[in-house]
Amino acid sequence: MPKTKTVYVCQQCGSTSPKWVGRCPDCGEWNTMVETVVEPAREGGSRAAPPLRAKPQPMRDIRSDGFDRIPVSMGEMQRVLGGGIVPGSVVLIGGDPGIGKSTLLLQMSADQAAQGRRVLYVSGEESPQQIKMRAQRLGVDGDSLYVLPETSLQQILEQIEQMKPGFVVVDSVQAIYSEDLESSAGSVSQVRECAAALQRLAKSLIIPIFLVGHVTKSGVIAGPRVLEHIVDTVLYLEGDRFHSYRLLRAVKNRFGSTNEVGVFSMEEQGLAEVANPSEAFLAERLPSASGSAIAVTMEGTRPILVEIQALASTTSFGLPRRTANGVDINRLLLLVAVLSKRVGIRLGDQDVFVNVVGGLRITEPAADLAVALAIASSVRDVPVAADMAIIGEVGLSGELRSVSQTERRLIEAARLGFRRCLMPKTGSRVRNVPAGLEVLQSRTVDEALEIALAR
Ligand code: TYD
Numbered sequence: 329m330p331k332t333k334t335v336y337v338c339q340q341c342g343s344t345s346p347k348w349v350g351r352c353p354d355c356g357e358w359n360t361m362v363e364t365v366v367e368p369a370r371e372g373g374s375r376a377a378p379p380l381r382a383k384p385q386p387m388r389d390i391r392s393d394g395f396d397r398i399p400v401s402m403g404e405m406q407r408v409l410g411g412g413i414v415p416g417s418v419v420l421i422g423g424d425p426g427i428g429k430s431t432l433l434l435q436m437s438a439d440q441a442a443q444g445r446r447v448l449y450v451s452g453e454e455s456p457q458q459i460k461m462r463a464q465r466l467g468v469d470g471d472s473l474y475v476l477p478e479t480s481l482q483q484i485l486e487q488i489e490q491m492k493p494g495f496v497v498v499d500s501v502q503a504i505y506s507e508d509l510e511s512s513a514g515s516v517s518q519v520r521e522c523a524a525a526l527q528r529l530a531k532s533l534i535i536p537i538f539l540v541g542h543v544t545k546s547g548v549i550a551g552p553r554v555l556e557h558i559v560d561t562v563l564y565l566e567g568d569r570f571h572s573y574r575l576l577r578a579v580k581n582r583f584g585s586t587n588e589v590g591v592f593s594m595e596e597q598g599l600a601e602v603a604n605p606s607e608a609f610l611a612e613r614l615p616s617a618s619g620s621a622i623a624v625t626m627e628g629t630r631p632i633l634v635e636i637q638a639l640a641s642t643t644s645f646g647l648p649r650r651t652a653n654g655v656d657i658n659r660l661l662l663l664v665a666v667l668s669k670r671v672g673i674r675l676g677d678q679d680v681f682v683n684v685v686g687g688l689r690i691t692e693p694a695a696d697l698a699v700a701l702a703i704a705s706s707v708r709d710v711p712v713a714a715d716m717a718i719i720g721e722v723g724l725s726g727e728l729r730s731v732s733q734t735e736r737r738l739i740e741a742a743r744l745g746f747r748r749c750l751m752p753k754t755g756s757r758v759r760n761v762p763a764g765l766e767v768l769q770s771r772t773v774d775e776a777l778e779i780a781l782a783r
């Protein structure tokens with residue numbers, strides 16, 4: 329059989345070169361040439377039509393219940409996956425180094441082993457001793473959990489084919505390399521080639537494979553983004569390294585919704601599920617402190633109440649500073665501008681710091697009003713009413729805009745004992761207000777301030 333060959337393919341225009349060049353000779357872009365394996369041409373002309381394998385079949389005859397999912401004991405993980413592991417699927421778990429990817433996957437491996445499956449944990453980064461130490465810390469032990477310290481893709485594929493495990497983890501995809509390519513492990517071409525080969529094997533042996541992918545800032549090591557189209561499911565483990573909470577978010581899922589979010593906390597003995605995130609996020613709140621407001625945000629389909637803290641203090645010299653932790657800095661700048669211009673709260677000589685408690689990152693604008701009220705509360709040194717939850721997007725004219733899934737948010741606020749909820753006034757009445765909760769509505773930030781900061 330002829331040996332495989334590699335060429336360099338421009339990611340911009342697709343032109344090829346037999347050697348690596350820094351700049352594409354065709355389109356002139358820099359650093360776009362990526363080493364790629366080319367399959368050797370078949371003897372007797374490769375243009376001949378390939379033998380027929382798949383046939384078109386009527387949609388009516390295709391069965392959708394073809395896969396029985398493998399259950400996962402961690403309910404949060406099960407939910408994010410869309411109801412369990414699909415055999416033959418490849419799942420990428422991305423995240424910053426040190427966030428807990430290896431911990432999560434070792435816990436999952438132990439769970440799979442406990443369910444009676446043979447599990448292969450391939451580690452390209454850590455020695456079996458290091459993994460053993462983590463396993464001891466997690467209280468993990470099992471006869472059917474195997475560890476393979478290996479970085480060669482070909483060796484890994486061979487071991488999987490021989491052992492035929494029921495569950496495989498490859499930690500990490502950036503640490504392994506294919507012998508067919510000359511580029512170093514972690515490069516775009518290596519990462520892609522390895523993931524594609526594992527995907528083919530997973531499908532042919534019907535084994536689920538979980539890959540770890542580090543998120544990296546520089547382009548030297550390829551991050552999970554270059555793999556998103558190759559794998560079936562992409563989950564990101566996020567959180568603040570200095571806080572214990574971790575969010576597992578689906579960004580792509582061929583077998584389920586991408587709206588699901590799992591909440592975990594990193595404990596002494598690994599990741600623990602947080603069944604009641606709102607309660608956890610509000611646990612350390614000081615109800616009478618100024619500069620604090622409770623926002624009702626949605627993480628996927630799940631409402632979570634979080635405390636937003638703001639502190640405004642006089643700028644000592646130079647330009648006033650704006651610091652955002654957990655909310656988008658541009659959103660904060662917009663809210664500061666609206667507060668100065670539309671509400672008349674002078675922030676030109678104030679440093680403004682905003683923090684979302686617990687290390688959560690809020691991406692939806694529904695928390696705008698809570699951020700604005702927290703800032704105003706700090707400036708005026710008047711606390712926001714302690715029994716009030718806040719929902720609403722703020723527009724540039726200082727108007728409040730309605731947000732989606734209001735009903736769910738209200739139910740969660742009522743469940744946590746909030747008696748009032750401040751939200752935007754819209755044309756239609758708010759329906760299905762939970763018992764015990766009073767809905768207060770206002771049209772502008774100004775009006776909302778009057779209600780929330782009333783003494
Ligand atoms: P790790 O899973 O090694 O992260 P990743 O694979 O994403 O790089 O976990 C890293 C951190 O988690 C490490 O700083 C220690 C902490 N940790 C705990 O707090 N509790 C535990 O039980 C374990 C195993 C780790």
Ligand code: MG
Pocket residue numbers: 426429430431499
């Ligand atoms: Mg790791």
